[in-house]
Amino acid sequence: xxxxxxxxxxxxxxxxxxxxxxxxxxxxxxxxxxxxxxxxxxxxxxxxxxxxxxxxxxxxxxxxxxxxxxxxxxxxxxxxxxxxxxxxxxxxxxxxx
Amino acid sequence: xxxxxxxxxxxxxxxxxxxxxxxxxxxxxxxxxxxxxxxxxxxxxxxxxxxxxxxxxxxxxxxxxxxxxxxxxxxxxxxxxxxxxxxxxxxxxxxxxxxxxxxxxxxxxxxxxxxxxxxxxxxxxxxxxxxxxxxxxxxxxxxxxxxxxxxxxxxxxxxxxxxxxxxxxxxxxxxxxxxxxxxxxxxxxxxxxxxxxxxxxxxxxxxxxxxxxxxxxxxxxxxxxxxxxxxxxxxxxxxxxxxxxxxxxxxxxxxxxxxxxxxxxxxxxxxxxxxxxxxxxxxxxxxxxxxxxxxxxxxxxxxxxxxxxxxxxxxxxxxxxxxxxxxxxxxxxxxxxxxxxxxxxxxxxxxxxxxxxxxxxxxxxxxxxxxxxxxxxxxxxxxxxxxxxxxxxxxxxxxxxxxxxxxxxxxxxxxxxxxxxxxxxxxxxxxxxxxxxxxxxxxxxxxxxxxxxxxxxxxxxxxxxxxxxxxxxxxxxxxxx
Numbered sequence: 032x033x034x035x036x037x038x039x040x041x042x043x044x045x046x047x048x049x050x051x052x053x054x055x056x057x058x059x060x061x062x063x064x065x066x067x068x069x070x071x072x073x074x075x076x077x078x079x080x081x082x083x084x085x086x087x088x089x090x091x092x093x094x095x096x097x098x099x100x101x102x103x104x105x106x107x108x109x110x111x112x113x114x115x116x117x118x119x120x121x122x123x124x125x126x127x128x
Numbered sequence: 129x130x131x132x133x134x135x136x137x138x139x140x141x142x143x144x145x146x147x148x149x150x151x152x153x154x155x156x157x158x159x160x161x162x163x164x165x166x167x168x169x170x171x172x173x174x175x176x177x178x179x180x181x182x183x184x185x186x187x188x189x190x191x192x193x194x195x196x197x198x199x200x201x202x203x204x205x206x207x208x209x210x211x212x213x214x215x216x217x218x219x220x221x222x223x224x225x226x227x228x229x230x231x232x233x234x235x236x237x238x239x240x241x242x243x244x245x246x247x248x249x250x251x252x253x254x255x256x257x258x259x260x261x262x263x264x265x266x267x268x269x270x271x272x273x274x275x276x277x278x279x280x281x282x283x284x285x286x287x288x289x290x291x292x293x294x295x296x297x298x299x300x301x302x303x304x305x306x307x308x309x310x311x312x313x314x315x316x317x318x319x320x321x322x323x324x325x326x327x328x329x330x331x332x333x334x335x336x337x338x339x340x341x342x343x344x345x346x347x348x349x350x351x352x353x354x355x356x357x358x359x360x361x362x363x364x365x366x367x368x369x370x371x372x373x374x375x376x377x378x379x380x381x382x383x384x385x386x387x388x389x390x391x392x393x394x395x396x397x398x399x400x401x402x403x404x405x406x407x408x409x410x411x412x413x414x415x416x417x418x419x420x421x422x423x424x425x426x427x428x429x430x431x432x433x434x435x436x437x438x439x440x441x442x443x444x445x446x447x448x449x450x451x452x453x454x455x456x457x458x459x460x461x462x463x464x465x466x467x468x469x470x471x472x473x474x475x476x477x478x479x480x481x482x483x484x485x486x487x488x489x490x491x492x493x494x495x496x497x498x499x500x501x502x503x504x505x506x507x508x509x510x511x512x513x514x515x516x517x518x519x520x521x522x523x524x525x526x527x528x529x530x531x532x533x534x535x536x537x538x539x540x541x542x543x544x545x546x547x548x549x550x551x552x553x554x555x556x557x558x559x560x561x562x563x564x565x566x567x568x569x570x571x572x573x574x575x576x577x578x579x580x581x582x583x584x585x586x587x588x589x590x591x592x593x594x595x596x597x598x599x600x601x602x603x604x605x606x607x608x609x
Contacts, residue, residue, distance in 0.1 A: 041398075045210070045398060045400070047212055084205045084403035084409060085403065085405060085407075085408050085409065087408055089408045090203075090408055090409050090410070090411045091408070091409075091410060091411055092180060092181070092407075092408050093180065093181050093182070093183040093186065093410075094154070094180045094181070094182055094183065095182075095183055095184075096147050096148050096149050096182050096183065096184035097148070097149065097154060098148055098149055098154055098156055099149070099153070099154025099155070099168075100154075101155045101156065101165060101166050101167055101168050102167060102168050102169070103165075104162065104163070104164045104165050104167075107164050107167045107172060107273070108164060113268075115270065117162060117163040117164055117272075118163055118164065118262070118270035118271060118272060119164070119214070119270065119271035119273070120268050120269075120270060120271075121214040121268065121269050121270075121271055122268065122269065123263070123267055123268060123269050124213065124214060124261065124263075124269050
């Protein structure tokens with residue numbers, strides 16, 4: 032199989048997700064199914080086809096460098112699980128020397 | 129450095145672009161605003177929002193690409209770089225991966241031994257900056273998202289750099305170019321220009337690259353040189369004693385003058401880049417490219433060469449004067465007023481830069497307008513004031529911002545060129561200093577300087593020094609005979 036259980040565990044870890052035994056089993060099976068389908072697609076000759084990075088055919092959707100109003104700090108912090116008066120507060124990310 | 133080994137260094141320079149707004153939203157990029165006040169749902173990474181690329185970011189990136197001889201990719205794509213860290217609310221940074229906006233450039237640096245070195249630039253890509261984390265708050269970390277989404281370009285070299293000196297020169301050149309282009313203020317201490325280095329060493333003649341380390345946190349030009357010296361020595365010591373280099377990220381600590389391993393949660397970097405579905409491709413066609421190229425100013429190397437040729441300046445002078453765009457502009461404004469190119473250069477390199485460096489100010493904040501410095505030089509060249517008085521007027525101009533011609537009139541500083549007056553002053557001084565005159569006549573020529581000093585003092589420094597010297601000399605020699 033192309034995707035091993037370890038692969039799934041690693042991807043889950045990178046995405047900060049936790050799964051039960053059953054879920055891991057199902058995910059491994061599903062991902063392999065998806066990749067098998069990709070293998071099928073790979074049978075097509077795409078040598079002369081430019082890779083598609085976006086299904087929308089627009090290009091250069093740009094904005095001018097014009098200032099717009101920001102939102103108040105209070106509103107910005109409203110949904111934060113933890114905060115001070117002006118900062119988001121998160122668990123310490125580096126240990127002190 | 130140990131002669132058996134050579135270092136191989138690649139630099140990644142992040143330059144903060146001088147746009148008014150962020151890369152994907154209209155929030156201000158202004159530095160120093162209260163925490164979390166320049167934010168909106170887009171740069172805070174709220175669900176369902178749509179980033180829209182700032183046109184100026186594209187133009188600045190292309191301008192830089194042209195300035196460092198890059199190929200501008202007609203089509204470039206924005207990609208997500210996925211990782212979790214609290215300075216990045218979305219859980220990914222929007223950057224560029226497979227198709228950056230510029231590739232395959234180069235610049236030359238002038239080494240102290242007179243040789244030139246070509247350093248190739250692998251790529252320049254556009255990306256967003258992360259927020260600021262404040263760590264030293266007891267148990268927790270605080271997040272300020274004002275900087276989230278500030279536009280950056282990352283300029284990546286090929287591993288063409290072999291010494292800390294070359295790294296320093298390269299950085300300096302990049303700073304010069306971005307400031308000439310006006311796309312970044314180039315201030316390393318304030319973080320608007322940042323530099324990370326990939327460093328490895330190998331035996332000379334060996335083709336395979338050694339294991340590399342990544343050095344970060346070198347937040348001044350001097351620190352970059354010092355940190356690289358330190359890291360190269362460290363690696364050589366390990367290899368020389370039969371050890372192995374461990375691939376890791378290191379931080380330069382400028383207080384301890386040493387490098388320490390970065391301690392963060394261990395996780396193999398696996399960024400899983402993919403094209404950002406929220407953003408469509410950027411296409412810079414020939415038309416747009418040539419439109420942008422029109423705003424390309426004269427670059428430092430060209431300007432230096434022109435200064436040497438057009439103003440007949442020594443290479444050294446031209447190098448100093450063109451080291452920053454503002455200084456070069458200041459010089460060219462001075463010589464709109466006076467045609468004495470070399471004098472203008474001397475005044476700027478000595479008197480102006482002394483004040484600028486002492487007060488740690490920008491030349492644009494220097495209080496003497498260039499036209500006035502030009503006028504001052506003309507006053508000397510036209511024999512109206514002496515060089516010594518000019519120095520005094522310079523200080524007065526610095527204090528008051530006044531016009532030198534006005535100062536000369538108001539303070540009655542016009543040079544005395546009246547022969548009779550100078551003659552009689554010299555006679556008085558000689559009469560009052562008979563013993564010194566005796567000394568001079570007995571061969572102590574140094575006394576001449578003392579006598580000149582007395583005469584200048586008697587005329588309050590206003591007598592023409594040339595005339596005083598001439599007349600005094602002839603008087604003394606006629607007494608002698």
